[in-house]
Amino acid sequence: MADRKTLRTTAGAPWPNNQDSLSAGERGPLLIQDYQLIEKLAHQNRERIPERTVHAKGWGAHGKMVITEDISKYTKAKCLQLGVETPMLARFSTVAGESGAADHERDVRGFSLKFYTEDGNWDMVGNNTPVFFVRDPYKFPDFIHTQKRHPKTNMRSPTAMFDFWGLSPEALHQVTILMSDRGLPESPMHMNGYGSHTFSLWNDAGERYWVKFHYKTQQGHDWLSNAEAETIIGKTREGYQERLFNTIESGNYPRWKFQIQIMPELEAETCEFNPFDLTKVWPHDQFPMIDVGYIELNRNADNYFAEIENAAFSPSNIVPGISFSPDKMLQARIFSYADAHRYRLGTHYETIPVNRPKVEVHNYHKDGTMNVYGGIRSGNENAYYEPNSYADEGAAVEDRSAQEPPLRISGDAARYDHTAYDDYKQVTDLVMKVMNEEERQRLYANMGGAMAGVPGPIAERWFGHLKRVHPDYEAGVRKAWNEANADAGYDPNGVPVTGKTPQATSGSHAEDKPQAAE
Known part of the structure; x- marks a missing residue:
């Protein structure tokens, strides 16, 4: 024994x-x-520790990134060189729901990856959509307020959502994707991942390229109707967690193809659209997809709290050869994500094992919560400041070889009007050219259903934006909105009918689901 x-x-x-x-x-x-x-x-x-303000409900696993193509002309990043295999951690999530929310809600999904490279951690913190709701970080807190609970009713408010979206037409692109089939993936394995922001790569010659990161599911796209999701939620609130955990546990390791889009640095100055606008995609015919490799998830966490809940992803975590861009939302996230982790997990959150780099770390940070680093942090017990005279005795010094080249694209510092852009053309292309008729009808039903109870003036403002995309878009959603209002106990203006208690709605109630298009 x-x-x-x-x-x-x-x-x-x-x-x-x-x-x-x-x-x-x-x-x-x-x-x-x-x-x-x-x-x-x-x-x-x-x-319990404070849950994430957004992306509170999540699921994750360990795996690897394998590079199968040579992209050394674009980047010196060691983890992106041909043949390199890098251990990684992935966390997927919903945005709006609290930590106890149901997995199968119509929502944008977080798609965050942490790569433990030989030059430190690289975090790719993205979503399952290539765009976002807003392009200026001033509006991000306001947008998140509309996704959370009303301060008086403590319930979600479709009125708040469509009021904000109707006053922020740059959200049209993302809302269209959210209300389409891709807005409710069947599982984490059946959705794409995107860096969404424009980042940059730089090579040994000091040349910079703007880049978009894409992770294409190799399990195929599959999705659920609202009615199917409601049935699943009635049986389990942990549907995504069950699917991801059991799939990996059974040895069926999910994979995503890793691809990039590339733009030479100075081409951004003459591009017909703002390549740093988070509400826009880069057209594939102008900037074709380039294969890089794949990621695979092959090991579940031994302890969910320690390895997934404690996982802290931030776009500020880059390595030599990978960097940022003038994307305004990205610039704000570089601060806000790391700051959120310091609040939630402690000042030294990156000493928690799941966040700790695989390389030896030396710096001059001192004391504070979660300072669990063993040994002399700087490399010399007398060196707790810098500059100092102990470099020859082990004290850490800077590495100028990691310095990235200067930005060659710049402008005057000012408050630029972020509303002075075309917020309709790419949405028109998505709805009328990319989607087929069946997909459009489901989009109309999902969006109209989500608007049930939204007051008439707010709904009319939103319909005005849809009409600028295409008259069919406006007419289809308006018809679905009227039907959803009638079903839920509202009059055509979104006002509760006297004597009837409005019912909660979740969009389309279609029972049949045809095969999703690739």
Whole structure:
């Protein structure tokens, strides 16, 4: 018989009794000297940490990135060189729901990847959509407020969503994708991932290229209707977690093809659209897809909290050969993501094992919460500041070879009007050229259903934007909105009908689902 392990306190003392509290007699009060009981209760009180403000509900796994093509002319990043295999962690998520929300809700999905490279961690923090709702970070907190709960009713508010979207027409592109088939993937394995932002690559010659990152599912695209999702939620709120965990556990490792789009640095100045606008895609005919390799998920976490809940992704984590762009939303996320982790997990959150780089780390950060780094942080016990005189005795010094080339595209510092763009043409192309008629009808039904109860003036403003995309788009969604209002107990203006209690709606109630197009 194998040796049985001894239960111990966090200080290492043997735990004598984990069944009965220490008390003054069988019917007497408990004693405060029962420090094992106090430790147990105190730890239970502190088992929860602040959940993510957005992307709170998530699922993840470990895997690898394998580079199968030579893109060295674009980047010096060691992890992106031909034949290199890099360990990684992926986390997928919904955006709006809290940590206990149902997995199968119509929502944008987070698609975040952490690559443990020999030059430190590279985080690709994206979504399952190639665009986003807003292009200026000033509006991001306001947008997220519309996705969360109304401060009085503590319920989600379709009125808030469509009021904001109707006053922010740059959201049309993303809302169209959200309300289409791709807005409700069957599982994490059946959706694409995108860096969404424009990033940059730079090579050994100091040349910079703008880049879009794409991860194309190799499991095929599949999706659910609202009615199918409602049936699943009635049985389980953990549908995505179950599918991802069980798929990997059974040895059916999911893969995504890794591709990029490339634009030479100075071409951004003459491009017909703003290549740093997060609400726009780069047309594939102008900027073709370039194969890079693939990612594969092949190992579940041993402890979900330690490895997935504690995982902290930030676009500020880059390595030599990969960098940023003038994308305004990206610039804001470089600060806000890392700052969110410092609040949620502690100042030194990157010393938590799942966030810790595989390389040896030396710096001059000092003290603070979660400082669990062992040894001398700087490399020399006398070097707790910089510059210092201890470089020859092990104190860490800068590495100028990691310095990226200067940006050759720039402009005057000013507050540029982010509304002075065409927010309709790419949406017209998506709806009227990319989607077929069946996909358009499902889009209309999903969007009209999501608008049930939205007041008439707010709905009319939204319909005005849809009409600028195409008259059929406006007419189709308006028809679905009227039908959804009637079903849910609202009049044609979104006002509750006297004597009827409005019912919660979730869009289309179609029961049949044809095969999704690739």
